[in-house]
Amino acid sequence: MYLEKRLLVRDFLIEPVPQIDLTEFALHGEEILDQHILSVIPALREKNIAVVDASGTVTGLLILERVAEHLVDFIRETEAALTAVLGVTDDVICMIDSQENVTGWNRKAELLYGIKCQDILGRSIHDFFTNLVVTRVCREDREVYAEYHQPRQDTHVLINSVPIRRDGRVIGGVSAEKDVTEVIQLNRALSRASYQVKCLKEAIQKNEIKRVDPFAKLYGHHPRLKAIMDVARRAAPTDATVLIRGESGTGKEVLARAIHEASDRAGKPFVVINCGAIPAELFESEIFGYEQGAFTGAGPRGKPGLLEMANEGTVFLDEIGELPPNLQVKLLRVLQERVFYRVGGSRPVSVNIRIIAATNRQLEEMVSGGEFREDLYYRLNVISVEMPPLRERRSDIPELLYRFLQEYCQLYGKEISKVEPGVVAALLSYSWPGNVRELKNTVERMVVLAENEVITERDLPKYLREHALGFAAARESPPDLTVAAKETEKEIILKALKEAGGNRTVTARLLGVPRSTLYYKMNRLGILGAKKPLRKN
Structure with a gap:
């Protein structure tokens, strides 16, 4: 039970009245206090109850009329709370009783299915829907979570549904549905527009479109992703250090490359250093390089390190949380002074680099636990963004x-x-x-x-x-998505026109279609202005 009120006998006691006539009451010990109030209702119908302690002193009274009033208040409060819950959630909520009649229907359900509360409440749910998950979980007495369901031809949902049980017996069911119709329709629209997307991608790969947005490689339109890209765009033109957080596989390196390509360092080296993959004993020689004869097996001419190779470009420190503590102090000096020494060398090497770091660990906890240097953490955590999990x-x-x-x-x-x-x-x-x-x-x-x-x-x-x-x-057959496909086609053409500077000949070449076909589509989609009639080819 997830509700605070447990309805124990002690919650219904009233203070004893002076000179009370105990012959009118049944006497019970204090062990009754932790019983559920409903368990003593049959006894209350026979006689009111007086609770006495071990010494026989009356500590409280249970009077049937007062208990009934208290229970009525509780029912009303519970009804008000349930109504508020049904109204505040963004999911479609439907409740049924043991006869499969609708007992709960919220505003989101009204909006999604176009059925008003007054039209469905109290009626059989089968008058409105077929193949229902909520009736199935009631009959089979089992729970369902995140199951795809199509309650109507034009509606797609992910559904959670559980039986309502009382004393081990199913007395109804409740379902919460998340509407995913738009993403399913987007799936269809993207499928129909796949040819145009393919052509645009090929054009990008061949550098036929100028001023390509580096952040276009971060696929998606989720608000959190857009917010991250907005911060990254503003940080890109600067040399400020960026710390990218997020779980493995969320696209931290893709974002780091986009920041690099959107900066003035685009076209210069982008060097990835995986701090967790380089053995500690090789870290210095790989990162800082080494002079000839610096150690057994060193090359006769020495070797520049990854930091030197990244000069005038960007260094991406991946898995920075895996860097051993003894190497953190050496990296800190590079971040502070942009100067280091090769292994076995005495001449300082200066580099002009921008630092972007990434981690899937909680650096704050590592700092508290002494696993990560606090001064290095603050050097890295200038601009921090967190990639959301999928x-x-x-x-x-x-x-x-x-x-x-x-x-x-x-x-x-x-x-x-x-x-x-x-x-x-x-x-x-x-x-x-x-x-x-x-x-x-x-x-x-x-x-x-x-x-x-x-x-x-x-x-x-x-x-x-x-x-x-x-x-x-x-x-089943998907709904007609002609309108959605047209909108997608229009968006692709407008984007190509923008990239081509309004030149329709270049736009047609970017889209991989004849110019006459482009003009036809622009006219059909309402892109051509009224003062620019369709020209014949």
């Missing part, structure tokens, strides 16, 4: 899916035209402990193993295939 930006999964799909189709020479809805739903409901990297590897696997032009649930890895067992309903 499970916290699930709305980006359809876009990531189709971006990676196009990449691996080109790599392996395959033509994938469609992804089954059950596959998308399984990807949406999975927690992705490996984040974007795990999703990318999963897409590569599916492309390699796909036997035809459609990726089905059979192509999912075994652990993901289990998530797809309940997705059969998603295989």
Whole structure:
């Protein structure tokens, strides 16, 4: 039970009245105080109760009329609290009783399904829906979490549903549904626009589009990702040190490269140093380099270190939390003075570098525990951003899916035209402990193993295939997404026009279509102004 009020007998006691006539009361010891009030109601119907202590002194009274008033107040308060909960949540909430009649229906449910409370409350839920999860969990007495469901032809949800139990008996059920219709529709729209995306990507790779946004490689439109990119854009033109936090696989190195490419150091070296992968005994020679004869096995001409190789560019210190304490002080001096000595050398080496660091560990806790130098932490933590895990930006999964799909189709020479809805739903409901990297590897696997032009649930890895067992309903014909496809097509053309500086000939070449086709599409989509009629070719 997650509610504070337990309704114990002690909560219903009233003070004893002086000169009370105990013959009107049944006497009970104090052991009754921790019993549930409902357990003593039958006794109260026979006779009011007086609670006495070990010495026989009356410590409190239970009077049926006062208990009934208290219970009525509790029921009203509980009803008010339940109404507030139903109104404040962003999920669709539906409750049914043992007869499968609707007993709860919140405002979000009204908005999603267009059914008012007064029209559905008290009526059988089967008058409005079929193939329901909430009725199934009641009948089977089991719980369901994050299951894909399609209650209507044009609606897609992820649903949590549990039975309502009392004394071990199912007396109803409740379901909470998260509307994912928009991301499913986006999945369809992206599929239909795959050709245009492919052409634009090829054009970017061939450097035919100028002023490419380095942050475009960070796929997704989630508000948290956009906020991170906004901070990164403002930090990029400076030489301020950036600390990127986040779980493994969230795209920390991709963000670091974008910051480098958006800075004045673009075109200069971007050197990655994995602090956890270089053995401690080799760290100094790899990072700082060495002079000839510095140690046994050293080359006759010496060797520049990674910091020298990054001069005038950017150094990306990945897994900075794994750096041994004895090496942290040496790195600190480089950050402070941009000067170091090669191993075995006596001549100082100066470098002009920008530092970007990344970690998946809690550096603050490491500082408190003496595992990480406090002064190094403050040197690194000038501008700090945290990449969100994929499970916290699930709305980006359809876009990531189709971006990676196009990449691996080109790599392996395959033509994938469609992804089954059950596959998308399984990807949406999975927690992705490996984040974007795990999703990318999963897409590569599916492309390699796909036997035809459609990726089905059979192509999912075994652990993901289990998530797809309940997705059969998603295989029904998808809703018409003509409008969404047109909007996507319009957005792509406008973006190409902007990149081409308004030159329609260049735009047509970037999109890989004849100029006449571009003019036709611009006219159909309302991009051409009224004063610029469609010209014939």
